[in-house]
Amino acid sequence: MALKDVIGHDKAINILLRTIEKGKIPSAYLFSGESGIGKKFTALNFAKALNCISEKRTNNYNLFYDACDECPSCQKIEKGVHPDFLMIESEGNQIKIEEIRAIEEKLSLKAYEGQYKIVIIDNAENMNQSAANAFLKTLEEPPENSLIILVSSMSELLPDTIRSRCCKVNFAPLSSDECLKVIKNVIGNKYNSKKIFSKTSRTKNAYSRLHEIDILEIISKLSMGKPGYAVTVNLIEERKWFIDLLEDMMNAEKDGWSSREEMERWFELLLVLLRDMALLKVKEDGNYMINIDLKEYIEKLSRTMSLKVIIEIYEQMSRLKGYLRYNLNKSLTWNFTGSLLRTRMDINNA
Numbered sequence: 001m002a003l004k005d006v007i008g009h010d011k012a013i014n015i016l017l018r019t020i021e022k023g024k025i026p027s028a029y030l031f032s033g034e035s036g037i038g039k040k041f042t043a044l045n046f047a048k049a050l051n052c053i054s055e056k057r058t059n060n061y062n063l064f065y066d067a068c069d070e071c072p073s074c075q076k077i078e079k080g081v082h083p084d085f086l087m088i089e090s091e092g093n094q095i096k097i098e099e100i101r102a103i104e105e106k107l108s109l110k111a112y113e114g115q116y117k118i119v120i121i122d123n124a125e126n127m128n129q130s131a132a133n134a135f136l137k138t139l140e141e142p143p144e145n146s147l148i149i150l151v152s153s154m155s156e157l158l159p160d161t162i163r164s165r166c167c168k169v170n171f172a173p174l175s176s177d178e179c180l181k182v183i184k185n186v187i188g189n190k191y192n193s194k195k196i197f198s199k200t201s202r203t204k205n206a207y208s209r210l211h212e213i214d215i216l217e218i219i220s221k222l223s224m225g226k227p228g229y230a231v232t233v234n235l236i237e238e239r240k241w242f243i244d245l246l247e248d249m250m251n252a253e254k255d256g257w258s259s260r261e262e263m264e265r266w267f268e269l270l271l272v273l274l275r276d277m278a279l280l281k282v283k284e285d286g287n288y289m290i291n292i293d294l295k296e297y298i299e300k301l302s303r304t305m306s307l308k309v310i311i312e313i314y315e316q317m318s319r320l321k322g323y324l325r326y327n328l329n330k331s332l333t334w335n336f337t338g339s340l341l342r343t344r345m346d347i348n349n350a
């Protein structure tokens, strides 16, 4: 892969290619935007482009400033074993001062193989206070030929002092077509449709149309412009989990969430469902729905509800989701939500 293979983000890619063309690389970038849209992927390919050593590039203008993806340098960066390249991935954990020291050490050395020493810090907002303080020093006195790329979906959590020293590149969620393209290219084989169909579902009606619509198109819609999310989570299975719990809730069964993260995700999916219900009231053809394969199910679900009621519930659920950060009691929230939905939604006939 190379910068030219990044789908969507044309503006960001052009900025980066122009920067390489001019040869004036800033010492730090902040790639910001929602998670799962290709920020880290772009950062990795930018690193490859900066240190690519292919001779092919001199003969091909299109490749001139991009990565060849074949030379030893491109290959080593892709695998994370290039001596002048470091990727810090915190994944929910704090980035500690020891990791910042490792960055300082990497950048203070003379470039070993490449033209630039490059560090990518994914989820940069996870830097704890002492790490951020130490990191600020590196940003204030950047070593020669070094580049740091901070990647963050919550860049507002980074201290102003850090943000203001980085060159900012914004990334937006992908369009529906771009998202589908990424999903077809990158994760087309990941989803085994046989496996999905063989699972028995308590909500048979909800899945009866699954075979009629291309499975990747459904996944693309469910990822809502963030195809990276579909790489780590089977979105079809996740939605099945959501609907099964919704039905349990409507039947006044015991709460089925196992963690606060699950509660948050469940409410996110509920809001998407309510959004689709409202949309169907306005546009009967179901265009622009997220759950494109569940049109009939959603129609039946909202049969007894007016648009006004759906919007009211949406607002209530949205507020409730906001309160989750105050550690709401799990079973109380379950019962409260259930009793509210039961009075409005006609789940038994859906």
Ligand SMILES: [Zn+2]
Pocket: 051, 052, 053, 054, 067, 068, 069, 070, 071, 072, 073, 074, 075
């Ligand atoms: Zn190369």
